[in-house]
Amino acid sequence: MEGCGSHSVRDYDARVAENVRLTERIFWMTFEAPELARAAKAGQCLMVFAPDGAKLLGRPFEAADADGARGVISVCYMLAGEGTEMLSRVKAGETLKIRGFIGVPYPEGRGAIAAGGGVGAAGFILARKTGAASELYVGMPGRGCEDFAAKIKEICPDARIFTDDGSFGEGDSMFKVLPRDTGGRDVWCCGPIGFLNAMKRHYAENPQNLYFSLDKRMACGYGGCMGCVVKTSGGLKRVCADQSLFRADEVDLNDY
Numbered sequence: 001m002e003g004c005g006s007h008s009v010r011d012y013d014a015r016v017a018e019n020v021r022l023t024e025r026i027f028w029m030t031f032e033a034p035e036l037a038r039a040a041k042a043g044q045c046l047m048v049f050a051p052d053g054a055k056l057l058g059r060p061f062e063a064a065d066a067d068g069a070r071g072v073i074s075v076c077y078m079l080a081g082e083g084t085e086m087l088s089r090v091k092a093g094e095t096l097k098i099r100g101f102i103g104v105p106y107p108e109g110r111g112a113i114a115a116g117g118g119v120g121a122a123g124f125i126l127a128r129k130t131g132a133a134s135e136l137y138v139g140m141p142g143r144g145c146e147d148f149a150a151k152i153k154e155i156c157p158d159a160r161i162f163t164d165d166g167s168f169g170e171g172d173s174m175f176k177v178l179p180r181d182t183g184g185r186d187v188w189c190c191g192p193i194g195f196l197n198a199m200k201r202h203y204a205e206n207p208q209n210l211y212f213s214l215d216k217r218m219a220c221g222y223g224g225c226m227g228c229v230v231k232t233s234g235g236l237k238r239v240c241a242d243q244s245l246f247r248a249d250e251v252d253l254n255d256y
């Protein structure tokens, strides 16, 4: 299947190598998918179809890790509703339909700072691992998130973890240390709306450097349905085919 962008989109039947719970609501799922694992770029997503695929559209998740040598690719997902509930019950050894790649890779070589709120950090883990991002900041609630933090550190040992309750990590807020002066570097962020608004306030002086990775609801995943359109000051953009990062001052979060 050819996608709208320059990349091709294909469906695969992939064996689940692991599906482990990292927090009460966050899971880590790894697929055996050598072709995808070798080609993975940070910012791209996989569409994962729940076992009862006839009933449900695929659910998009960012590629959170990829190991071309081992032929495995992982997503980090949070329980949201029916589809992710079904995914959470999948056992290692089962086969799921996955579609990849969806979305536009993050630009490389800009030394960007990446900041994620909770599971919003998923795609930035791969971005830091591949060097697309030069620094990674992650905020999470705290107690109960130890395995999530450990997974991030296992892949990106220099990731900086902050916890709302201060129970572990480097402190209770990344905003105390996130450099306001980025020396012209981009700041990419992804997470709940409250987190994106806090980033906007933090970078109020230089909004031109701040970019949002928006999890807009998707249907087809390859540019055909217009289901993922975001209104920007430059017109309507599809998250799956046109753009992965949106300048903070080109989108209206109230509309999102």
Ligand SMILES: Cc1cc2nc3c(=O)[nH]c(=O)nc-3n(C[C@H](O)[C@H](O)[C@H](O)COP(=O)(O)OP(=O)(O)OC[C@H]3O[C@@H](n4cnc5c(N)ncnc54)[C@H](O)[C@@H]3O)c2cc1C
Residues within 6 Å of the ligand: 045, 058, 059, 060, 061, 062, 063, 075, 076, 077, 078, 079, 080, 081, 082, 083, 084, 085, 103, 119, 122, 123, 214, 215, 216, 217, 218, 219, 239
């Ligand atoms: C490009 C992209 C990347 C994403 N990456 C991740 C990720 O790495 N980890 C992660 O946990 N989540 C990610 N999401 C969000 C994830 O796709 C949804 O949480 C998931 O599809 C919800 O499915 P559900 O059946 O459990 O929920 P539903 O019962 O369908 O809905 C529960 C909630 O999720 C929202 N939702 C449902 N389907 C989608 C969808 N396709 N896209 C966005 N929101 C949706 C609904 O509006 C509702 O608020 C991403 C979304 C997009 C578009």
Ligand code: FES
Residues within 6 Å of the ligand: 217, 218, 219, 220, 221, 222, 223, 224, 225, 226, 227, 228, 229, 238, 239, 240, 241
């Ligand atoms: S999900 Fe169909 S156009 Fe983007």
